[in-house]
Amino acid sequence: LVLSLFSLSRSTFSAFNRRRFSILGCSWRKQLSFEYISIMANIDPEIAKTQEERRKLEAEREGVSLTFVTLDRDLYGGNERDSYSTSIAPNDEEDPNLDTHGSLVAQRLASFTAPKSILNEVARLHSEDDDDDGGFKPRQTIAEREGEYRNRRLNRVLSPDRVDPFAMGEKTPDPSVRTYNDHMRETAVQREREETLRLIAKKKKLAEEAAKKQKDSAHSKKRNRWEQDGGAETSSKKAKASDSVWDATPGRVSVGRRNRWDEPTPGRVTDSDATPSGVTWDSTPKGYATPTPKRQRSRWDETPATMGSATYTPGFTPFQINLLGAMTPDQYNQARWEKEIEERNKPMSDEELDAMFPKGYKVLNQPASYVPIRSPARKVIGTPTPMTTPGYIIPEENRGQQYDVPPELPGGLPFMKPEDYQYFGALLNEEKEEELSPDEQKERKIMALLLKVKNGTPAQRKTALRQLTDKAREFGAGPLFNKILPLLMQPTLEDQERHLLVKVIDRILYKLDELVRPYVHKILVVIEPLLIDDDYYARAEGREIISNLSKAAGLATMIAAMRPDIDNADEYVRNTTARAFAVVASALGIPALLPFLKAVCQSKKSWQARHTGIKIVQQIAILIGCAVLPHLNSLVELIEHGLSDENLKVRTITSLSLAALAEASAPYGIESFDSVLIPLWKGIRSHRGKVLAAFLKAIGFIIPLMDAGYASYFTKEVMVILIREFQSPDEEMRNIVLKVVKQCVSTEGVEADYIRSDVLPEFFKHLWVKRMALDKRNYKSLVETTVEIAYKVGVADIVERLVNGLKDESELYRRMVMEAIDKVVTNLGASDIVARSEELLIDGILYAFQEQTNDDANVMLNGFGAVVNGLGQRVKPYLPQICGTIKWRLTYKSANVRQQAADLISRIAVVMKQCGEEQLMGHLGVVLYEYLGEEYPEVLGSVLGALKAIVNVIGMTKMTPPIKDLLPRLTPILKNRHEKVQENCIDLVGRIADRGAEFVPAREWMRICFELLEMLKAHKKGIRRATVNTFGYIAKAIGPQDVLATLLNNLRVQERQNRVCTTVAIAIVAETCSPFTVLPALVNEYRVPELNVQNGVLKSLSFLFEYIGEMGKDYIYAVTPLLEDALMDRDLVHRQTAASAVKHMALGVAGLGCEDALVHLLNLIWPNIFETSPHVINAVMEAIEGMRVALGGAVILNYCLQGLFHPARKVREVYWKIYNSLYIGAQDTLVASYPVFENEHTNVYSRPELTMII
Incomplete structure (x- = not known):
């Protein structure tokens, strides 16, 4: 036991x-x-x-x-240790010889599962839908989206307002206002402090390393424990144990250790075997009850016994009894501790204080506003409590309590987010405006407007933005920026909110103008992070704000605000400052900034200043591009000394800046770089790593600027370094080397033989490796460089070296090889490929095409199609094998494989026609016909696309299956709502209707017409366009009557998009079958007293006259009464659509003698020029423009003259708007139409030559 x-x-x-x-x-x-x-x-x-x-x-x-x-x-x-493992199972260690999937049974079970693609898809859907908000993911804030580097913007603080020296004139600045000198002094102190801390940390680290090294050397020879005797071991352990005294446990009297079995039995008074226990002041009090033998009971039914008891006598006044027995040890100790603390810290009496202090002190009265501190909750235990407690009292409901429901804000303000309370909390105070000071009222007004801009509806936002803009100078720059800028520093800010607040700053900058000078640095702290944002539009917003700010504040203020940040210890601050300076230079001109840049770039105090100054030049080149050319010499002279700077980072940024300048000035400006060629050349021979990469990048951009002879010489010189760096393990270095090789090879003057003999072997040996396919950036650069080399040496050399990679075991590498071959063959053709390479190429492509397992199949498909189309008729011997592969893959169980096989047919159908394989194509047509029952819509769309390609190539008569069998099978597929299926099916039906309508009975075409009406509801514009074109083909095949009846009935539907597409289809039918077959039905349909139908007829007329053009002269008089009625209708949409129809009519019949009808219609259009609806007024103005083309500018000028000088401003505005567009469109014709004035003494207004011509 x-x-x-x-x-x-x-x-x-x-x-x-x-x-x-x-x-x-x-x-x-x-x-x-x-x-x-x-x-x-x-x-x-x-x-x-x-x-x-x-x-x-x-x-x-x-x-x-x-x-x-x-x-x-x-x-x-x-029990805190129950969760720990107390033993190690014998089978926990993994056997390295076993497969990671487990036992054989587990492997067998693992094989009975769903396909991996389905499992991955299910996991992806679960990961997308697994959301606490029921599938609606919360918007991501800017801080969550940004990385650690960009989030450094939150560490910056808004500096205090600075003095505006220009506004003060000759006055002495107020000592309390922060000046430029104060800021520079603070920056210097901060820089010195950070440098000191850095040196201390460095010294501490060196000391630790030295101590560690010394300790390792002292213990380098360690004795074996088997060589030590027991006594020595005991003594050493004792010595080791006594090293630390403060945490040692006092020695025990007894030799044996105390064990849990040694605890005394509860209830016994004495125990002869027990170890005497010490009494400590914080020990748990023991009970004094006399132990009585009793039966074993569960402690759950025991009543707590008190240490002292008193019989309770009911009385009127409850009194305190001793409850110490019911206390827990913690409560008892806390009570003792509180009592002792209160004893020691009780306030002194006046007598005690008089005894302590000398004479002369007196007691002061407490202030009227003094409120004594209430006793904290921890002291409640020291307060006597009665034995009996009162009964339960229902708590009163606190009406003011907020249950996470945002309260309604007064004054129609929008909702307020929890994080907005610290900024807009003052709006919740129920104070009357009359009680507030003018500054407080202004502040509340600004907060209310900003809240509407940030969280309001579009209408509220627009109104608030206008008020902020109009009253900007009234509010003042200080109150505005002190409220806006903290909001932009908010960590929970979202993109939309930041965009709106930046828009506010942009608007008020125009109004405040020079008043923003004291707040320039504050604004820059908030706006500069936008310059490095991922979003292009955010960067554009930031550049626009800084540009406007620099124009408002001036160059001197901008330099004074940003100068201290140039040599800031934080690289993030220096980076954003350099980009902001580049924007200032582009706004105010580079020449204005050159003296300052010269001083910064040649700074002797710190390398950070030189680094930032040279980076400003780099950012200027990136920002303004070729506009840097007039200042290229000056900018190169500013930074050329950086190539020999003592700091490696300065050398690196200098070479990168030269690369940016050369890229911006290409293909000009080589003369400006003469002074830096020798330092660059020396640098690539002496540097390694990132500095060498930067130097190579600069040379790579400068070489294309050279003449052919110099470019050839320098390319051969630098190629030695590049070939050496082909073996570099650094990914960034490889990327730059590939870029430089691409630039050097594309330069005129570099010979193809030199590239073929000296560059290609090393290029393919070291760079065309499997590891390059893993990194997307290097993958892309390698393919682009290979294509550029192919332009120089030809397609045969490249394909010959790449073709073996198509059978590589790595799929990523095969895809990279296929993409390179695709681009090379597409750009250069395949005529140079020899027979042996051709065989290897087809064999490799078939292998790569069949062995692919990745979902991204477009690369293989595009490459296959490009090679087959490039080889042309030379691919005929391989077509049976290719078609066999296609047919086999059409029966594959994977939907992706079947889809890819069908897509390949559409890619190679043209080549099969060129090779005369019509029988093979007909066989493929029958095979595809059998797969029209495909259940996967993506695969079905590809099958229809392949059928369409075969029909286009082989023709209607030779098509198998026959068209009369194929089209009825397509009719039910038109009901499929998948976009790819719809688009390919309607294209195929339209092609058959265009070229082979006679093979299908008219009844089948009518069935298709009814199905096509549903396709007018498609979301994709290409589907709707193909549908209306198909209506035209069908109407041409079976006559317009039946088709037109179907379309006119469709004008009665409620859906606007459907009606618009129907009107377009009617116009196409009219264009295809002549307008006289459609116009009578349209005019008759206009008599239907239904708004949608009449609008549809008018829109059909608009499209009809747009399509038929000059043919409209025969029908203009027939539709004029209808347009008269529409132009006088009360409905705005009627007049708008009729004006649009008049515009197209006038443009079509210009110069064809229909001026009388057009003048009549102009008289009906002219009263609509005062409409306020933007759609109507646009249609009316366009109709007048059309009349100007058909009637001439003189007629429209006569209509304009009557209102140009009207006393009403709104009337004048409309007429001048018409006159301005007339002046732009018909300026020459107006000269003859101006009124004739009589000559004066000094001015002659007569134009005899013009009069003679007229």
Whole structure:
């Protein structure tokens, strides 16, 4: 029994079991304790000591008290070590020889599962839909989207307002206002502090490393423990244990260790075997009840016994009794501690204070506003409480309590987010405006307007933005920016909110103008982070704000604000400052900034200033592009000394700036770089790593600027370094090397033989490796460089070296090879490829096409199509094998494989026609016809696309299956709502209707017409366009009557998009079958008293006259009465659509003698020029423009003259708008129409030559 119990680990006993064994008082507990101690004696003394202390604490905490009931912690998760593993299973270690999937049974079970693609798709859908908000993901804030580097913007603080020296004139600035000198002094102190901290950290690190090194050298020779005798071991352990005194445990009297079996039995007064226990001031009080033998009971039914008791006598006044027995030890200790603290810290009496202080002190009266501190909750325990407690009282409801529901804001303000309360909380104060000061009223007004801009509806936002703009100078720059800029520094800001607040700053900058000078640095702190944002539009917004700010504040203020940040210790601040300076240079001109840049770039105080100054030049080149050419010499002279700077970072940024300048000025400006060629050349021979990469990048951009002879020489010189760096393991270096090789090879003057003999072998040996296919950036650069080399050396050399890679075991590498071959063959053709390479190419492409497993199949498909189309008729011997592969893959179980096979047919159908394989194409047509029942819409769309390609190539008569069998099978497919299926199916039907309508009966075409009406609802514009064109083909085939009846009935539907497409289809039918077949029905349909039908007829007329053009002269008089009625209708849409029809009519019949009808219609259009609806007024103005083309400018001028000088401003505005457009469109014709004035003494207005011509 002892051995079996001892084999259990100590930690497996819960506290509950320990107490049970302790209460039982087994007679063999001492023996077990001694055996346990003897076995544990070999443990390190430090460990044993720690375990002993832990057991002692556990015994004190977890002993069962007879005076009060404690909760069993085991039942409520109180044991903290239960979650630890107490033993190691024998099979936990993995056998390296076993497969990672587990046992053989597990492997067999793993094979019976869903396809991997389906599992991945399900996992992806779950990951997308697994959202706490029911599938609606919360908007991501800017701080969450940005990385650690960009989030440094939150570490910057808004500096205090600065003095505006231009506004003060000759006055001495107020000492309380922050000046430029103050800011520079603070910046210097901050820089010195950070440098000192950096040196301290560095010194500390060096000291630690030296100490560690010294310690390692001292313990380099370590004795083997088997060589040490026991005495030495004991003494060494004792010495080691006594090294630390402060945390040592006091020695014990007894030799044996205390064990959980040694605890005394509860209820016994004395125990001769027990170790005497010490009394400590914080120990738990023991009970004084006399122990009485009794039966074993559960402690749950025990009543807590008090340490002292008193009989309760009911009375009128409840009194305090001794409740210490019901206290927990923690409560008792807390009560003692509180009492002792209060005893020691009680306030002194006046007598005690008089005795302490000398004479002369007096007692002051407390202020009227003084409120004494209430007793905290921790002191409640010291307050006497009555024995009886009052009954339960229903708490009163707090009406002002907020249950996470945003309160309604007064004044129609929008809702307020929780994070907005710290900025707009003052709006919730219920204070009357009359009680506020003017500044407070202004502040509340600004906050209300900003809240509307940030969280309001579009209408509220527009109104608030206009008020902020109009009253900007009234509000003042200080109150505005002090409220706007903290909002932009908010960590929870979203993109939309930032856009709106930046728009506010942009608007008020125009109004405030020079008043923004004291706040320039504040604005820059907020706006500069936009310059490095991922979003292009955010960067454009930031550039626009800084540009407007620099124009408003002036160059001197901008330099004064940003100068301290140029040599800031934080690289983030220097980066954004350089970009902001580039924007200032583009706004105010580079020449104005050159003196400042010269001083910064040649700074002797810090390398950070030189680095930032040279980076400003780089950002200027990137920002303004070729506009840098007039200043190229000056900019190169500014930074050329940086190539020999003592700091490597300055050299790197200098070479990158030269690269940016050369890229911006290409293909001009080589003369400006003469002075830097020698330092660059020396640099690429002496540097390594990132500095070498930057130097190579600069040379790579400068070489294309050279003449052919110089470019050839320098390319050969630099190619030695580039070939050496082909083997570099650094990804960034490889990327730059590929870019430089591409630039050098594309330069005129570099010979193809040199590239073929010296560059290609090393290029393919070191760069065309599998590792390059893993990195997307290098993958793309390698393919582009290979294509550029192919332009120089020809397609044969490249394909010959790449073709073996199509059978590589790595799919990523095969895809990279296929993409390179695709681009090379597409751009250069395949005529240079020899027969052997041709065979290897087709074989490799077939292998790569069949072995692909990745979802991205377009690369292989495009490459296959490009090679087959490039080879042309040379591919005829391989077509049976290719078609066999296609047919086999059409039967594959994977939908992606079937889709790819069908897509390949559409790519190679033209080549099969060129090779005369019509029989093979007909066979493929029959195979595809059998797959029209495909259930996957993507595959079905590809099958229809392949059928369309075969029909286009082989013709209607030779098509198998025959058209009369194929078209009825397509009719039900038109109901499919998948876009790809709809688009390919309608294209195929339209092609058949165009070329082979006679093979299908008219009844089938009518069925298709009804199906096509549903396709007018498609979301994709290409589908709707193909549908209306198909209506024209069908009408041409079976006549317009039946088709037109179907379309006219469709004008009655409610959906606007459907009606618009129907009107377009009617116009196409009219164009295809002549207008006289359609116009009578349209004019008759206009008599239907239904708004949608009449609008549809008018829109059909508009499209009809747009399509038929000059043919409209025969029908203009027939539709004039209809247009008269429409132009006089009360409905705005009628007049708008009729004006649009008049515009197209006038443009079509210009110069064909229909001026009388047009003047009549102009008289009906002219009264509509005062309409306020934007759509109507646009249609009317366009109709007048059409009349100007058909009638001439003189007629429209006569209409204009009557209102150009009208007394009403709104009338004049409309007429001048018409006159301005007339002046732009018919300026020459107006000269003859101006009124004739009589000559004056000095001015002659007569134009005799013009009069003679007229």
